[in-house]
Amino acid sequence: MKNNELILAIETSCDETSAAVIKNGEEILSNIVSSQIESHKRFGGVVPEIASRHHVEQITLIIEEAMKEAEVAFQDLSAVAVTEGPGLVGALLIGVNAAKAIAFAHDLPLIGVHHIAGHIYANQLVHKLQFPLLTLVVSGGHTELVYMEKDGSFEIIGETRDDAVGEAYDKVARTLGLPYPGGPHIDKMAHEGKPTYDLPRAWLEQDSFDFSFSGLKSSVINNLHNKKQRGEEVIPEDLAASFQESVIEVLVTKTKKAQEQYGVAQVLLAGGVAANKGLRSELQRVFEPSEVELLIPPLNLCTDNAAMIGAAASIKFKQKKFATYDLNGNPGLDLENQ
Amino acid sequence: MGYTLAIDTSSYVLTLAISAEKKIVGEVMTNIKKNHSLRLMPAIDQLMKDVGISANQLERIVVAEGPGSYTGVRIAVTTAKSLAWSLNIPLVGVSSLELMVQTGRYFNGYTVPIVDARRGQVFTSLYKSEHNRMVEIHEDRLRMLGEWLEQLKEVGGPILFVGQDLDLHSEEIRVVLGDQAVFAPHAMSLPRGGELAALGYEKEAVQSVHTFVPRYLRLAEAEAKWQSEQQKVRESND
Numbered sequence: 001m002k003n004n005e006l007i008l009a010i011e012t013s014c015d016e017t018s019a020a021v022i023k024n025g026e027e028i029l030s031n032i033v034s035s036q037i038e039s040h041k042r043f044g045g046v047v048p049e050i051a052s053r054h055h056v057e058q059i060t061l062i063i064e065e066a067m068k069e070a071e072v073a074f075q076d077l078s079a080v081a082v083t084e085g086p087g088l089v090g091a092l093l094i095g096v097n098a099a100k101a102i103a104f105a106h107d108l109p110l111i112g113v114h115h116i117a118g119h120i121y122a123n124q125l126v127h128k129l130q131f132p133l134l135t136l137v138v139s140g141g142h143t144e145l146v147y148m149e150k151d152g153s154f155e156i157i158g159e160t161r162d163d164a165v166g167e168a169y170d171k172v173a174r175t176l177g178l179p180y181p182g183g184p185h186i187d188k189m190a191h192e193g194k195p196t197y198d199l200p201r202a203w204l205e206q207d208s209f210d211f212s213f214s215g216l217k218s219s220v221i222n223n224l225h226n227k228k229q230r231g232e233e234v235i236p237e238d239l240a241a242s243f244q245e246s247v248i249e250v251l252v253t254k255t256k257k258a259q260e261q262y263g264v265a266q267v268l269l270a271g272g273v274a275a276n277k278g279l280r281s282e283l284q285r286v287f288e289p290s291e292v293e294l295l296i297p298p299l300n301l302c303t304d305n306a307a308m309i310g311a312a313a314s315i316k317f318k319q320k321k322f323a324t325y326d327l328n329g330n331p332g333l334d335l336e337n338q
Numbered sequence: 339m340g341y342t343l344a345i346d347t348s349s350y351v352l353t354l355a356i357s358a359e360k361k362i363v364g365e366v367m368t369n370i371k372k373n374h375s376l377r378l379m380p381a382i383d384q385l386m387k388d389v390g391i392s393a394n395q396l397e398r399i400v401v402a403e404g405p406g407s408y409t410g411v412r413i414a415v416t417t418a419k420s421l422a423w424s425l426n427i428p429l430v431g432v433s434s435l436e437l438m439v440q441t442g443r444y445f446n447g448y449t450v451p452i453v454d455a456r457r458g459q460v461f462t463s464l465y466k467s468e469h470n471r472m473v474e475i476h477e478d479r480l481r482m483l484g485e486w487l488e489q490l491k492e493v494g495g496p497i498l499f500v501g502q503d504l505d506l507h508s509e510e511i512r513v514v515l516g517d518q519a520v521f522a523p524h525a526m527s528l529p530r531g532g533e534l535a536a537l538g539y540e541k542e543a544v545q546s547v548h549t550f551v552p553r554y555l556r557l558a559e560a561e562a563k564w565q566s567e568q569q570k571v572r573e574s575n576d
């Protein structure tokens with residue numbers, strides 16, 4: 001008899017092959033992540049065809065490892081969950097087809113999960129969620145403020161109009177000659193420098209919770225270029241610090257404003273850029289003195305992983321929102337109407 | 339009794355079959371430009387229902403491992419290895435080209451499969467029918483069609499060409515080989531799940547399901563570019 005809800009979750013949306021077993025939507029029995037970053041580094045970014053090839057090499061091995069570590073057999077499972085989108089289509093297909101085959105072989109319910117819902121629900125693996133809540137989602141592909149009135153309901157109240165935060169970080173890092181992925185390098189350099197350069201902040205319209213980072217990115221590149229042409233010295237640490245300060249000021253200010261306007265008692269941080277130390281500490285500084293509870297997942301749950309997919313899948317399991325065998329990888333999957 | 343499930347999505351064709359030992363009990367084949375990832379598992383589910391068996395009655399999975407469409411092959415291979423691993427049953431990989439040349443089993447001569455690989459290249463090989471079985475003479479490889487045809491001129495005797503991409507190349511083949519070239523009709527040019535199941539029934543299962551991967555026969559474009567750049571760096575250092 002199944003007393004506990006045990007979900008096998010699979011995530012292959014980008015360059016991490018991951019599988020996890022999650023108990024009752026909140027306890028991690030296993031969370032295996034195989035990163036391909038070493039393979040993509042030499043190309044200066046993720047190459048989709050190579051990512052897909054790696055996923056096929058790894059997929060059953062990683063799932064087996066997750067089940068072994070969790071000490072569960074197929075008959076113990078309640079469902080199989082998988083990232084349906086967004087992401088690289090060829091990469092998504094590997095997880096989706098593996099999940100469908102396992103669900104079919106063992107007659108298990110199949111659950112398709114939105115990758116960003118996964119990032120948000122990563123927080124549920126460390127703390128109880130209290131609705132309504134607000135999440136700042138920041139990653140290589142996303143920059144969004146998501147309002148949630150209740151479990152499984154997502155409203156995007158603000159999003160980037162051009163580059164995602166992570167994208168801007170990577171581009172600025174490349175300009176400064178830092179290796180891929182550049183985000184963590186900028187974060188580190190920023191702490192060694194001072195924000196002495198005057199860089200713009202894109203506030204957009206007064207009541208907007210949207211973001212824009214392409215102007216800031218261009219400004220950094222122009223600054224560097226102009227100074228070099230005039231033979232002036234550029235202090236990379238200071239430029240990184242100035243860039244990071246601009247990004248964080250906009251992110252945190254808009255989050256705080258949205259929190260007040262929507263009257264939420266819980267603010268969540270989610271996504272790969274949530275690993276950024278500068279962002280974490282500024283959010284803490286702003287929210288700590290207030291009544292608002294700030295949740296920031298540990299680093300290993302910020303980057304892509306299957307545990308977060310299992311946590312988000314648990315909501316759909318309870319709502320019996322199951323997928324059929326025609327589930328497909330969907331690179332443009334909509335968060336609000338999934 | 340145990341059943342074999344055979345699947346192939348390495349081209350526009352989606353085909354699968356279920357066999358009980360040597361007997362084919364069900365087969366599906368479509369030749370349309372529709373999404374394999376969406377259609378493969380519903381097709382398997384439906385065929386299994388039609389022949390009245392459940393997943394735990396499967397005792398062997400056979401898959402066409404490529405060469406072919408990278409994404410197409412990955413869909414079948416991922417499905418096949420996930421089924422084989424999770425049901426703990428043997429997995430057999432069969433070359434997509436070997437599957438195609440089965441058309442030539444009763445042809446007195448050679449058979450050459452052609453899968454277009456763009457820029458004058460084809461995935462191809464050379465087989466010959468011996469005692470009504472197809473024997474590989476030249477292995478599956480990515481070749482320049484022009485050079486390959488010159489080589490084929492030398493084998494002597496009629497050559498049966500098979501493949502869905504033949505329309506693209508039949509003109510060039512005819513120019514070089516003349517009457518030596520014979521073309522399989524469309525109805526005999528499509529891969530069949532039943533043939534795949536039969537081939538897989540005779541072949542050894544793979545040693546490790548986990549490490550089983552598609553036979554791409556070509557590096558990813560970025561990888562090839564990177565390797566040739568590394569080569570240039572090495573040469574300029576010499």
Ligand SMILES: [Zn+2]
Binds near residue numbers: 119271272303304
């Ligand atoms: Zn992510």
